[in-house]
Amino acid sequence: MDENVRPSSSSKSVEPQRAFPSRSKVSNMSKVSHKSRESHKPVAISPSSRSVEHQGHSSHVTHHSTHHSTHPSNHHTSFEIEKNPRDKDSCCSHSKSIGATTSHQHTAPPRPQPPPRCLTEAAFFSTIILFMSVLMGLVNVSYNSLPKVPKNIKHDIPVFSEHYARFHLQNIVSFGPRPAGSMENDHNTALYIKKEVQKLVRLLGQEPVRTEVEITDGQGEFGLDFLGGFGSSYQGVVNTVVRLSSPHFHESDNSLLVNCHTDSAIGTVGASDDAVSCAIMLEIIRVIMALNKPLRSPIIFLFNGAEENILQGSHSFITNHRFAPQVKAFINLEAAGAGGKEIVFQTGPNNPGMAITWARSVPYPFGTVIAEDLFQSGFVKSDTDFRIFRDFGHIPGIDLAYMKNGYVYHTKYDNVSMISTGSIQRTGENMLEMVKALSSNVDSILHFPDKYKHGNVAFFDILGLTMIVIPAKLLFIFNWIIYFLQIGYFANRFYYSPSDVTQCCGVVHGMRLGYALTSMLLSSVCLFLAPLLVAFILIFSGNTMTFYSDWRIAVLLYLPLAVVGYIKCMRSLTKYFFPYSPGRAIDIIYKDAMITILTLLLICLTTKGIKSSVFLAIFVVPNFARRFFQFYVTKDQGEKAEIDADFNSVFKIENFFLQDVTHLFNICNMYASKEY
DSSP states (O other): OOOOOOOOTTSOOOOOSSSSOOHHHHHHHHHHHHHHHHHTOOOBOOTTSOOOOOTTOOEEEEEEEEOSOSSGGGOEEEEEEEEOTTOOOOSOTTHHHHSOOOTTOOSOOOOOOOOOOOOOHHHHHHHHHHHHHHHHHHHHHHHHOOOOOOOSOOTTSOSOOHHHHHHHHHHHHTTOOOOTTSHIIIIIIHHHHHHHHHHHHHHHOSSSSEEEEEEEEEEEEEEEOGGGOEEEEEEEEEEEEEEEEOGGGOSOSOEEEEEEEOOOOTTSOOIIIIIHHHHHHHHHHHHHHHHTOOOSSOEEEEEESOSTTTSHHHHHHHHHOTTGGGEEEEEEEEESSSSSOEEEEEEESSOOHHHHHHHHHOSSOOBBHHHHHHHHTTOSOOOOHHHHHHHTSOOOEEEEEEOTTGGGTTSTTOSGGGSOTTHHHHHHHHHHHHHHHHHHOTTSTTTOGGGGOSOOEEEEEETTTEEEEEEHHHHHHHHHHHHHHHHHHHHHHHOSOTTTOOHHHHHHHHHHHHHHHHHHHHHHHHHHHHHHHHHHHHHHTTOTTTTTTOHHHHHHHHHHHHHHHHHHHHHHHHHHHOSSOOHHHHHHHHHHHHHHHHHHHHHHHHHTTOTTHHHHHHHHHHHHHHHHIIIIISOOHHHHHHHHHHHHHHGGGOGGGTTOHHHHHHHHHHHHTTOO
């Protein structure tokens, strides 16, 4: 279809400078057309002017002149971009809005939609700070909340008492440092535990729970791939073993093992590592005997005498002791700090039974699979008896440890005063319920060990109120589903629909997404580099690790500078990459970029079999669901309008698109017709 352009007889000939009008001319078209309608003047069209036409092009430009007077000031020029009905491959949906209205249309222009309401920068960051403050407040309350300690508990009342446990703790610590092989450890501590158990037998009797106690020494050798790999050979390692059983009521001889270690690191009394665990186990023995109820499975309490010299006591028991073949599950008590809550930081292997039982049974659950992944990856250069029972006993278990006040670990400051009131009570109540659930329930892992052999689990608690346990296989399948849904989402983001978008819009969206990803990644680099500046200052000033005694000092030293560095970098890059974009369009593209980064991280962790990916999934799913709901369900026209406006503005800063939206139409059509 040919449309020619010529000036009217009352005005000079005007030759267009280019095939498409600039944005300022396009914006003036409606004004000129409105004046033309008011004057009701005829429009003259000359058949001799130059036509503008491209193969596969969906728009044509027509030059009109209206006759108001012969004076140049009354001369008006208008452009008309007519839609070619035969062309179904128009570039972008916003081309329809630019290539439509002329002086021939008498319909009123659509009323402009009010811009969407967005938070100001100050309101946004204020909201973030308020949300994080409330969240940190809840976490702090949950982390520091400890149960009340019951008073006036007599020895025959089956209630765990921190007072009794502290009595044992004081007595064990009074022996002084207890390295393996010392008189304080191998004789004094072992003999104290044996005498206390015998005292309980005299007070509470042997029925219906039978109590056995013995002190053993063992020898052996083994190799570990820990710390680069080494071999260990030992002899004369002293262990104290206590066994509770009800022979006439046993479902089987399958036993539960509860383990701690009596020795301490050199130069410390080891109140938390691990004398307090010995005291807790002694008190649990008293409570079980005071319950006066038969046990369906035996319980073995191992006070091993050589853990600090690389796990020799546990190896001596699990490879040499006569009770070892009966053990089908274990609980290990450890410490990497003093006081506070005990954390579940290892379970398994390949058996979720212990984690599931812990989550269902204990009154104060607290744990995270992140600790397990860090510990088992070798990132934390430490190990516990959990490794020995897992690798040499081939039995499932659960590993618990104190972590608060980690700066006292293996130092002279690991004393009784560092263990806060209520900390022992909390651990004791949790341990007691776990032991009862395993030894008394007929469907526990002790009676049906093969029932739970179906892989590892991801676990985490919610503010210490409950614990969530998710099978790892199910988690990884769910992660892959998220990944493929994201692919479908971004495919539709690149191409809205075949009727109004061609490949150019995909290129545009990809370019914008690349800008946002670059901004976020560079800002993240600043987030990590900014605290390094503080670290170098501390190192050069001779104040290394001075913050370690209080985590709040570390937060004040590192967090503000990291946040400021991230925000400043992000703002600068946003102004550089998106100088003309509306605020909502920037928000949309950054949301897509965040979803992209988190999804890629999610899949990387999933392919490595890292169960901590559950936290990325928790963050990705609601964000993706919100974007999906807005884009597909509600069909947010305001959002699409913002995207169209953003596409319109992006080319102002790109020489590739000649700084003009109309040139984008030209390029898109030539690209679609394979002429570009």
